[in-house]
Amino acid sequence: MEKINTALNKLANTGQFKKRYDHLKDEVLSDPDIVLYLNENSSTVTNEMVEKSLVKLYEFTTQSKHNCEKCPTLGECKNVLKGYQPRLIIQGNSLDLQYDMCPRKAVDDDKKKREKLIQSLYVPRDILSASIRDFYQTDSSAGRMDAAEKATIFATEYEAGKKQKGLYLHGQFGVGKTYLLGAIANELAERKIPSMIVYVPDFLRELKGSIGDNTLNSKIEMVKKASVLMLDDLGAESMTSWGRDEVIGPILQFRMLENLPTFFTSNFNFAELKNHLTFSQRGEKEEVKAARVMERIMYLADPIHLDGKNRRH
Numbered sequence: 623m624e625k626i627n628t629a630l631n632k633l634a635n636t637g638q639f640k641k642r643y644d645h646l647k648d649e650v651l652s653d654p655d656i657v658l659y660l661n662e663n664s665s666t667v668t669n670e671m672v673e674k675s676l677v678k679l680y681e682f683t684t685q686s687k688h689n690c691e692k693c694p695t696l697g698e699c700k701n702v703l704k705g706y707q708p709r710l711i712i713q714g715n716s717l718d719l720q721y722d723m724c725p726r727k728a729v730d731d732d733k734k735k736r737e738k739l740i741q742s743l744y745v746p747r748d749i750l751s752a753s754i755r756d757f758y759q760t761d762s763s764a765g766r767m768d769a770a771e772k773a774t775i776f777a778t779e780y781e782a783g784k785k786q787k788g789l790y791l792h793g794q795f796g797v798g799k800t801y802l803l804g805a806i807a808n809e810l811a812e813r814k815i816p817s818m819i820v821y822v823p824d825f826l827r828e829l830k831g832s833i834g835d836n837t838l839n840s841k842i843e844m845v846k847k848a849s850v851l852m853l854d855d856l857g858a859e860s861m862t863s864w865g866r867d868e869v870i871g872p873i874l875q876f877r878m879l880e881n882l883p884t885f886f887t888s889n890f891n892f893a894e895l896k897n898h899l900t901f902s903q904r905g906e907k908e909e910v911k912a913a914r915v916m917e918r919i920m921y922l923a924d925p926i927h928l929d930g931k932n933r934r935h
């Protein structure tokens with residue numbers, strides 16, 4: 623930049639260029655942001671400094687500075703440094719530009735950071751913009767207020783390592799069970815607490831496909847050890863004894879022993895889920911196994927019945 627500046631200054635003294643230079647200078651000096659800056663700094667900024675820094679000042683006038691006013695989106699940012707906006711500073715006896723992160727990039731970075739904290743397996747990403755406040759403000763029947771209150775307590779009080787019970791959200795299809803999980807995950811992410819939402823039917827399907835390859839165990843381990851685990855739609859799968867005894871059971875057992883918080887959503891209440899887990903009425907044994915899994919769920923989470931209208935269209 624310095625080179626261009628010196629070159630410009632030299633050229634300024636020759637006919638046509640002098641005209642252009644004067645024009646550039648007029649343009650710069652009539653820019654409202656420059657006028658404001660020079661007024662505010664009139665005691666330190668001299669005419670000579672302005673002359674010397676004209677190229678910088680010109681660059682300043684061309685950039686988007688006020689809430690990204692010249693850029694349609696962050697991706698289409700037109701500034702020299704994408705996502706950064708200039709500020710005038712005094713550098714020795716000339717003026718220079720300092721580039722700071724623009725508001726849009728700051729919001730975008732923040733969102734990316736938060737999303738990194740929420741691992742979601744097979745859950746629609748739009749659920750991750752959910753908030754607990756929206757959950758109860760759109761419908762505030764008793765069960766929903768209770769759920770929102772408990773969700774808020776968890777999301778604001780949970781600390782890694784602390785023993786805190788999760789929730790078992792049950793109710794009809796479309797009442798916002800998954801939405802509430804997303805809202806909790808979001809609020810945890812704001813406190814830098816990672817969580818993992820897993821859509822159970824797809825998870826079991828994927829695991830079944832990995833039997834025999836070496837990814838099966840690591841997939842189960844990852845879910846087992848998630849800081850905060852949310853098992854979405856338990857009971858919507860066609861549960862096999864393998865899924866119950868080799869996947870869900872051991873995951874819950876581990877989490878119980880390690881005091882790792884676990885949330886569930888289901889269309890079934892506890893009695894219905896127990897029945898679902900028994901799946902085969904062939905004998906005593908299946909009932910005992912179903913009961914064992916149920917005990918773990920009840921240990922890990924408090925049940926809340928969610929009512930309300932079906933929000934799916």
Ligand code: ADP
Nearest residue numbers: 756757760794795796797798799800801933934
């Ligand atoms: P469930 O898991 O109980 O079957 P969902 O959580 O998937 O229901 O909610 C159904 C639909 O309604 C989803 O598209 C979800 O994004 C939307 N939804 C649920 N609760 C709210 C809410 N409070 N505000 C806005 N959208 C909501």
Ligand code: MG
Nearest residue numbers: 799800855887
């Ligand atoms: Mg759901």
